Amino acid sequence: MTQRTTIPASGKGETGTKTKRAHIISHTHWDREWYLPYEKHHMRLVKLVDSLLDQLDKRPDYHSFYLDGQTIIIEDYLQVRPEQKQRLEKYIRSGRIVIGPWYILQDAFLTSGEANVRNMQVGHRDAKRYGTPAKIGYFPDTFGLVGQTPQLMLQSGIDNVFFGRGVKPTGFNNTVSDDGYESSYSELIWEGPDGSKVLGVLFANWYSNGNEVPADKAAAQAFWEKKLADAEKYASTSELLFMNGCDHQPIQRDLPQAIRTAEQLFPEVEFVHSNFPEYLHALRASCTQELSTIRGELRSQRTDGWGTLVNTASARVYLKQMNQHGQVLLEKVAEPLAAIAHLLGHAYPHDQLTYAWKTLMQNHPHDSICGCSVDEVHREMVTRFEKSRHTAEAMIEESTGQITSVVDTSIFDSYGEEVRPLVVFNTTGWERSGIVHLELDAARLYFREGFSLEEMAERMTRVDLSGRVLVDDSGEQVSCTVEDLGLQFGYDLPDNRFRQPYSCRRVRVTFEAQRVPALGWKAYAWVPLAALTDVTLSDEAAASPPEVSAVKNNGVNQGYNHADPIQSYREPENSLVLTGERGMENKYLRVQIADNGSFTVTDKQTGRMYSDLGMYENVGDIGNEYMFKQPQHDTARTTKELKAAIRLLQSNDYVVSFEIIHHWSIPISADEQLDREQRELVYYPHRQARRSQELVTMRIRTVVSLSYSGRGVEVESSFDNKARDHRVRMLFPTDLQTDVHYADSMFEIARRDNAPAPEWQNPSNTQHQQSFVDVCEDKAGLVIANRGLNEYEVLQDGRNTIAVTLLRAVGELGDWGLFPTPEAQCLGAHTFHMQVIPHDGHGSRSGAYKEAYQFQVPWTLVQTEAHPGYLPPVSTLLAWKGEDVAFSSLKVNEDSGDLMLRWFNMGTGQTAIKLAATQSNPKKFTAAYQSNILEEEGEQHQPCSYEKNPSPLSFASEGWSIPVSACEIVTAGLRQA
Structure with a gap:
């Protein structure tokens, strides 16, 4: 390694001393999959690591190599070369191969906060098996960075961030603009919304500015004259950073020789084969300039808007x-169900959860989850998603079985042998009401009972489903709809015997579960009406019950209508009713549907009306998987003037739904010029292609629903896409007067300007969201929640319309060459889910954000038996409360066995969390402590008094109070006795 020469802090050397230092860091930026399928990249990775190990063996002067900040590279390599583990570990432990801190290099805006936390946790844990994880906040090519990154880094023990995008324009093939950006230097201070600050280092000349350093003197002279000048243009000190590598770059074997050549040519420069820790140490020691402070999100706001890559949020929406x-x-x-089962004495499935998370996170690199790779990559992603989901479903089934086995459902014994209990689980952090569905076996015959298949089928077909009703734990009847699914096959997989197949008569029960406790459960039962009459109803009530529910077979009402005592205690103004032919109303909202299929929502709490909601917009798209480009002279088509077919889909005590059908003619594709421009590699902003004159009909089915307890209107949209090169959005005009709006981001409700910065030239100003976007003024606001629809735009149309992208269909990857991606046209059937939630102007305190977060989470329902148990039929094991605080996760620490809970402050003020165990909790907690996202123990919390709650949930008299600062991410550990 080159001898180091001390450089004065000012960066100006005396006669005969070095005046600057060139830190050359060898690396490869390893996209696991992108313009090649995964396994083709994989085979190249094996060659690269083989070559690296050989280089380290042969060349002691080859100082070190950074393995791209992601430990999955080790997994991928050892999957093929397991015999090289000891050799690889030797160089990691010696510091010549630097690994971590991540498991994968994930996209920031399209992955959840908890996914990013698990990514850091898994990366640290895996790195520690080989050595010490690098404390480097590494984001070389992430497509913009979320505002909470500084806090997440500091909570991981990392005080720096290296990044390539978000503050400086990049263009075709990642060319870097010389235009200005928010910082005076490539080094800056990045401050998050909570006040956390880290040292930021921008790859101002990209993460390949030291790639392929020439060993030849003539070539090296020209190379270094340009590279040194380019680096000095932005650097705040004489410590200059050169990244010796690029995408899938093989190692430079002759780098030591190239460095010696550079030393001979530029004696005033110290050339060092360096690494990130050494560079950071030198940078901090020499920096005397006042660095610029950049605050919040890094989304390339102060650029022309063409190279932000934001439209990867809508590429291949199905992913x-x-x-x-x-x-x-x-x-x-x-995770929360497994944690609850753990509190009941069951083993927590750490390994299975890690496997499921790893499988899911393998889809989180930017070129994967962003949908900007070749078709083969995204086909494999679908399989990974399914593998992770199946693993999660298996753990959910096991945990719910463990919990329900000790939930007391013996309260339903009095209804007889035909009682069919079920348990509804609410795994969100707040009490919840909502529509639930469960396929329930009304009767079973096991093959082991010896009947022939024909006799089993006959017996199950003869099962009488009439005369049954749904009741809750107090014996009150609950309005429901029951659909007969007919004869079904099923099986049990016992832990202690061979599989047990059976034939059954199955029904689908739908109802509104009311006030299910946060992180808790509530038991119900489907019972014979005769038994209910004997147990709970007077003869007079049983004689003339009102109509409330029906068993349906193939959509035909079989005339099963029975009593619902809930009607007797509902106030008239609180009921769910139809209003006219196309209206519906509950306690909170009034909805009216227009001839064109749009609808008006009136917030009865504020009196504010929101009209023209739910119209569709269609435009052409001649861009690519990275960026949207509307053709010139293309006028947006909408359904505003299109008459819709509207019919009542269902109406009962707990939900009203309308079906809206549009038959809409849109262009079938772009014209032939687009193909020519793609082949000629015309940069997408400069394309002149237009839309085809040929039309195709798109049939759009929209279902608009309002439930009895609903604070929002649910919208389901579905269509069979038969067109190419276009974009479909749903429009929600707000008519609210404001210059800013709010979007759910990673552990943050990000505030954003409606209008772009003056530098912005792109006609489109689409942006990222996670769960929702909110436009609000002083006393009114409108939240649009979504499931997996990550792109929106607040339109500059005078109405502050929220436009949510449903589908973007394009035919090429984009970037540095022509890579056709016909499957990115997303032909075929699609379904989308949104919720319209009005509020009083404060999204958090009104409960609108809570509703939007709960909209993301499916209910969990389990059929069980009538049996005794030590858990109440309605309960939870933990209770918490905190104003402006959002619950994020509940899990168990792998090392300590402590219960770990996480929240984040949605607001900018101080608040507090009160946390306690309930009397139902069989575990005793000896201590509570504040942790970080790595779940390392920190400050102990003192016990505090906790108010008693009304029955059926009685809280322990003592709990813990946790102070929460503005925008803070809080992790608490509970130590068990």
């Missing part, structure tokens, strides 16, 4: 939908 479902199943269902 985003699968990802949202997969993330939620793990972080909001499987």
Whole structure:
């Protein structure tokens, strides 16, 4: 390694001393999959690591190599070369191969906060098996960075961030603009919304500015004259950073020789084969300039807007939908249910959860989840999503079985042998009401009972489903709809015997579960009406029951209508009713549907009306998987003047739904010029292609629903896409007067300007969201929640319309060459889910944000038996409350066995969390402590008094109070006795 020469802090050397230092860091930026399928990249990775190990063996002067910040590279390599593990570990432990801190290099805006936390946790844990994880906040090519990154880094023990995008324009083939950006230097201070600050280092000349350093003197002279000048243009000190590598770059074997050549040519420069820790140490020691402070999100706001790559949020939307479902199943269902089962004495499935998370996170690199790779990549992603989901579902089934086995359902014994209990689980962090569905076996015959297949089928077909009703734990009848699914096959997989097949008569029960406790459960039962009459109803009430529910077979009402005592205690103004032919109303909202299929929502709490909601917009798209480009002279088509077919789909005590059908003619594709421009590699902003004159009919089915307890209107949209090169959005005009809006981001409700910065030239100003976007003024606001629809735009149309992208269909990858991607046209059937939630102007305190977060999480229902148990039929094991605080996760620490809970402050003020165990909790907690996202123990919390709650949930008299700062991410550990 080159001898180091001390450089004065000012960076100006005395005569005979070095005046600057060139830090050359060898690396490869390893996209696991992108313009080649995964296995083709994989085979190249094996060659690269083989070559690296050989180089380290042969060349002691080859100082070190950075393995792209992601430990999955080790997994991928050892999958093929397991015999090289000891050799690889030797160089990691010696510091010549630097690994971590991540498991994968994920996209920031399209992956959840908890997915990013698991990514850091898994990366650290895996790195520690080989050595010490690098404390480097590494984001070389992430497509913009979320505002909470500084806090997440500091909570991981990392005080720096290296990044390539978000503050400086990049163009075709990642060319870097010389235009200005927000910082005076490539080094800056990045401050998050909570006040956390880290040292930021922008790859101002990209993460390949030291790639392929020439060893030849003539070539090296020209190379270094340009590279040194380019680096000095932005650097705040004489410590200059040169990244010796690029995408899938093989190692430079002659780098030591190239460095010696550079030393001979530029004696005033110290050339060092360096690494990130050494560079950071030198940078901090020499920096005397006042660095610029950049605050909040890094989304290339102060650029021309063409190279932001934001439209990857809408490329291959089906992947985003699968990802949202997969993330939620793990972080909001499987983990909390496993944690509850753990509190009841069962082993927590650490290994299975890690496997499921790793499988899911393998879809989280930017070129994967962003949908900007070749078709083969995204086909494999679908399989990974399914594998992770199936693993999560298996753990959910096991945990719910463990919990329901000790939930007391013996209260339903009095209804007789035909009682069919079920348990509804609410795994969100707040009490919840909503529509639930369960396929329930009304009767079973096991094959082991010896009947022939014909006799089993006959017996199950003869099962009488009439005369049954749904009741809750107090014996009150609950309005429901029961659909006869007919004869079904099923099987049990016992832990202690061979599989047990059976034939059954199955029904689908739908009802509104009311006030299910946060992180808790509530028991119900489907019982014979005769038994209910004997137990709970007077003869007079049983004689003339009102109509409330029906068993349906193939959509035909079989005349099963029975009593619902709930009607007797509902106030008239609180009921769910039809209003006219196309209206519906509950306690909170009034909805009216227009001839064109749009609808008006009136917030009865504020009196504010929101009209023209739910119209569709269609435009052409001649861009690519990375960026949207509307053709010149293309006028947006909408359904505003299109008459819709509207009919009542269902109406009962708990939900009213209308079906809206549009038959809409749109262009079938772009014209032939687009193909020519793609082949000629015309940069997408400069394309002149237009839309085809040929039309195709798109049939759009929209279902608009309002439930009895609903604070929002649910919208389901579905269509069979038969067109190419276009974009479909749903429009929600707000007519609210404001210059800003709010969007759900990673552990943050991000505030954003409606209008772009003056530098912005792109006609489109689409942006990222996670769960929702909110436009609000002083006393009114409108939240549009979504499931897996990550792109929106607040239109500059005088109405502050929220436009949510449903589908974007394009035919090429984009970037540095021509890579056709016909499957990115997303032909075929699609379904989308949104919720319209009005509020009083404060999204958090009004409960609108809570509703939007709960909209993401599926209910979990389990059929069980009538049996005794030590858990009440309605309860939870933990209770918490905190103003402006959002619940994020509940899990168990792998090392300590402590219960770990996480929240984040949605607001900018101080608040507090009160946390306690309930009397139902069989575990005793000896201490509570504040942790970080790595779940390392920190400050102990003192016990505090906790108010008693009304029955049926009685809280322990003592709990813990946790102070929460503005925008803070809070992790608490509970130590068990």
